[in-house]
Each structure stands twice: as C-alpha cells, then as structure tokens.
Amino acid sequence: MDFPFNAILLKTMLDNTPGFKGVYDITEKRFIFIDSFGLKLLEVADLEEFTEKYPHGFRKQKITIIDHIQLEDELKKNGFWSEEILFETYHLREFWGNLQISLFKHENKLFYFIKIEDIDNRKFAEQQVLDGEIRFEALFMHAAIGIIMVNRESKIVLSNHFADILFGYNAGELMGQQLDILIPENVRKKHQKTYDKYTEKPQSRAMGIGLDLNGRRKDGSLFPIEISLSHFKSGEIPYYISFINDMTFKKKAINDLLNRKIEIEKLNENLEREVINRTNALVETLKRLENSKNELQKALNREKELGELKSRFVSMASHEFRTPLTTIQSAASLIEKYAKTEEQDKRERHTNKIKVAVGNLTDILEEFLSVGKLEEGSIEKTKSTFKIHDLVEESILDLKSITKKGQSINLKIDGNSEVLLDKSLLRKIIINLCSNALKFSPENSKILLSIDNQTDMFTLKVSDEGIGISVEDQKHLFDRFFRGANVTNIQGTGLGLHIVARYAELLNGKVSVESTLNVGTTFTVTIKL
Numbered sequence: 001m002d003f004p005f006n007a008i009l010l011k012t013m014l015d016n017t018p019g020f021k022g023v024y025d026i027t028e029k030r031f032i033f034i035d036s037f038g039l040k041l042l043e044v045a046d047l048e049e050f051t052e053k054y055p056h057g058f059r060k061q062k063i064t065i066i067d068h069i070q071l072e073d074e075l076k077k078n079g080f081w082s083e084e085i086l087f088e089t090y091h092l093r094e095f096w097g098n099l100q101i102s103l104f105k106h107e108n109k110l111f112y113f114i115k116i117e118d119i120d121n122r123k124f125a126e127q128q129v130l131d132g133e134i135r136f137e138a139l140f141m142h143a144a145i146g147i148i149m150v151n152r153e154s155k156i157v158l159s160n161h162f163a164d165i166l167f168g169y170n171a172g173e174l175m176g177q178q179l180d181i182l183i184p185e186n187v188r189k190k191h192q193k194t195y196d197k198y199t200e201k202p203q204s205r206a207m208g209i210g211l212d213l214n215g216r217r218k219d220g221s222l223f224p225i226e227i228s229l230s231h232f233k234s235g236e237i238p239y240y241i242s243f244i245n246d247m248t249f250k251k252k253a254i255n256d257l258l259n260r261k262i263e264i265e266k267l268n269e270n271l272e273r274e275v276i277n278r279t280n281a282l283v284e285t286l287k288r289l290e291n292s293k294n295e296l297q298k299a300l301n302r303e304k305e306l307g308e309l310k311s312r313f314v315s316m317a318s319h320e321f322r323t324p325l326t327t328i329q330s331a332a333s334l335i336e337k338y339a340k341t342e343e344q345d346k347r348e349r350h351t352n353k354i355k356v357a358v359g360n361l362t363d364i365l366e367e368f369l370s371v372g373k374l375e376e377g378s379i380e381k382t383k384s385t386f387k388i389h390d391l392v393e394e395s396i397l398d399l400k401s402i403t404k405k406g407q408s409i410n411l412k413i414d415g416n417s418e419v420l421l422d423k424s425l426l427r428k429i430i431i432n433l434c435s436n437a438l439k440f441s442p443e444n445s446k447i448l449l450s451i452d453n454q455t456d457m458f459t460l461k462v463s464d465e466g467i468g469i470s471v472e473d474q475k476h477l478f479d480r481f482f483r484g485a486n487v488t489n490i491q492g493t494g495l496g497l498h499i500v501a502r503y504a505e506l507l508n509g510k511v512s513v514e515s516t517l518n519v520g521t522t523f524t525v526t527i528k529l
Contacts, residue, residue, distance in 0.1 A: 150242075183215075
C-alpha cells in the first residue's frame, strides 16, 4: 500500500538511518511503513511479508491486553513511550532493543512513530561487567581470611564476611567506621604513627613481624592476629588492604609445644637419676621423643611452607586483579559517555577492552584453581583416543584473541594421526605453551608448533622468536610464582609453566627448555606412551 502522505524526503532520511523505524496506523491497527533497516533487522523482504509473518508483533514476550491499554493511556497523556525489551526476528534470532514510540496526528488520524535501536552490544558489555563484579565479590567476600580495606583517612570502606565474623560485627556494620575501632586502646596512638608512616611510602609486606599483635572485637575482648598489608590506587585515590589471620589456635599450639618441652626436660632429669634401673625404658622413651620431635618439625615445616604460599598468593592476586579491574572500570565509565549512534566504534573499542580484561581475570582464576587441584591431588587422568590435528586446530582457534598483529602459529605433525592420552590435559599444555610464546614474542613473528607421534613416544615442541630466557632463570622456570627478570613488565602469575610441568608428570612425561636471550625459546614435552 502507498505511503498515506507525501514525505519522500523524510522517507529517504529514515531509510538511510540505522535501526528500525516504522509508522503504525492506530485506526487500522497495522504498520503502513517500515524502513529498509527495520525490514533487514527483522529478516523480512518487504512490508507485505512483514504483515504476513508478524501477525501478533515481534516482541519476545508478547504484550497483554492490560499492558496495551496502559501503553495507549501513557501515549495519549505524554505522547511518548520508551523501554528496553527483548525482540525476536522471523528466524528466531533474539536481540535487545531500545523501543521508542511517539504519537502524532495526520489528516485527523492518529499514528505511532516507532523506533527501535539495537542495543545487544551494550547489554553484552553490561553483562560482562556484572560477571567481573560477581567474580571479584566471590573472591573478596568468600575468602577464608579477614580482608579490610581503608582509605587515606583510615576509614573502613570494605570488609568481607570473614572479617566481620572475626571481629564480632554484623554484615556492613564496619562500613564507615575508623580503623581504630579494631585496635586495642593502649596501642592506638602507636598504631596511628605506624599507619601514617606506611601511607607515606606504602608497600606490600607483613606487619608486626616478631611482635605480638592483637585485634579488638566488638565486645572489647582481644585476640592474637597476624597482618599482611597491600595497597592500590583507584584513579588518584589510594586504598590500603589488610589481610588478617586469627592466631588463637597457632598461639595455643606454640604454648602446648613449650609446655611439652618443659615436661620432656623434667622427664629427662628423672630418667637420668634412674638410668641404672631403667635403661631399657629410657631407650624406648628417647625413641618416642625423637619420633615426636621429627613429626613436630615436619608439621612446622609444612605450616611455614603453607604460610609462605598463602602470602605469595594474596600478594599475587592483589597485584594481578588490580589491572584488569581498573581497565573494566575505566572502559565502562567511558562507554557511558558515547551515547550517539555515530560513536559506535568508540563504544566497541572500550567493549573489547572489557572483554580482554575479563578474559585475563578468567585466565588468572583458572591458573589459581588448577594449582589448587594439583596440590590436592584431585586431578585424574582420563585416557581416550583422539585425532591430534583436530585437537591442535581447536587449541589454536582459542588463542586468536591474544594473537598480536602479524603473529602466526605454524603447525607440523609427523607420525601417527591419533594418540591415546588425556585430551584435556594435553590441550591445556598446548594452549599454555603457545599463549606464552605469543605473549613474549613481538608482532609479525612466527610460532612453530611441531608434534612427532610415534608408537612409544609422543613429542611436542613449541618454538618462538621472542625475548628468550636467561640461563640463570631457566633453573627456576618451573617453580611456583617464578617469573623471569626480563618479563616483570608483562602481566602474568608465574604459575603457567609450573602447571605445564605438573600436567606433563601426570601424563608420564617431562618438560625441557632451550633458550637464548633476544633470539627465541623452545619448550619440549616428551611423553612415554
């Protein structure tokens, strides 16, 4: 049907503006015009096909009679309606749109001018930001250690669930309080001086080493604590984080150990006076004491190792999470400023930054979880027969997002086309080694991934043209949290190669490295079949 009024110029403008634009005849209850962008968005050829395929509208959630009446009342009252809803195309593709309806009159007839802007990208970006916040909240609020964050004025701005319970407060009760509320009254002045000195030159470190520190609960009672400190900036505003351990049980264990030592010394004095009559009993007692001493030493060594690992983990997590979270916050703030349609490229640029930052957070969490599972011994091999080429192609595809300009991964496979191994573990080894090669290599460089699959031996090599590894650093390359001296300015946790080495052991294999500074590196994984 012809357009009911002469508006050729207007129609031309509508047909050349992105988004759905249409005119709805209220009297005849049908669309009399839909621009070309709108028809394309809904995947129909023309207005006639639209009328045929959308007899009841194209909302995902169909509007009720009551909703329709409320909509008409609002339009008659204000002349305009706007909302964000989910639409569905003819081919069942869903997309979020910003619906705008305007009421106008022409030749004594009422019409709706309907405009729909596709906001799928913004909705996706908002969900990515929300997911990042959820991961941060899970790490912060459910950590099995007390975490309290204060500003420069020592006012508490965040406290996690563990810290609230530790000090006897309800959730949110510590927010806005001065940090002094958690400090014993007799040391508050001394603590304030220490705090002022720390804020002048903050650094991540343990606090009160060699001192007996106490925390003050809400009821005024004191308990022994151990504190580690960290810091970061949000823009130009500094924040300081305390990681707090309850030392009550450890103190008790130390006291029990000292009491046991005193008892042992008294027992030895008595045994020496009776050595002639009780020689056999003395020998047996000394053996038991020696075993007890060894067990205690082992326990103390394990406790020390766990303490060091926890401290390094907290420091690493604090450092590595800061950069992507700051990137997400900055990009999200900038997206809000680009409201115009022609600024879509700017929005997409910042959306991509958010995606990359969230991907970095996911990778860091995956590495921490992998190390935890390896330490617990909860990873088991599940062998299956699979085609090597398919696995490698899938792995390379997953690395596209971190590939720099001009970089390429060249593949070479010799020997049998299939292998019997744990597919998941081998895939993680390939992705970890290739991602390292891409990360530490310049643009326009080549990565060589070669596999030689023989009957009794599977060999995987990843070679790059990157910055290389010094001979000294190669000695510690597979240690937990170790990072080379020449990569301190490149983001990473120092866990990747440690995980690769452990996965190779699970597959009955080993990892070796050959590298020259500023020339390149080759990692070789050999697995006995």
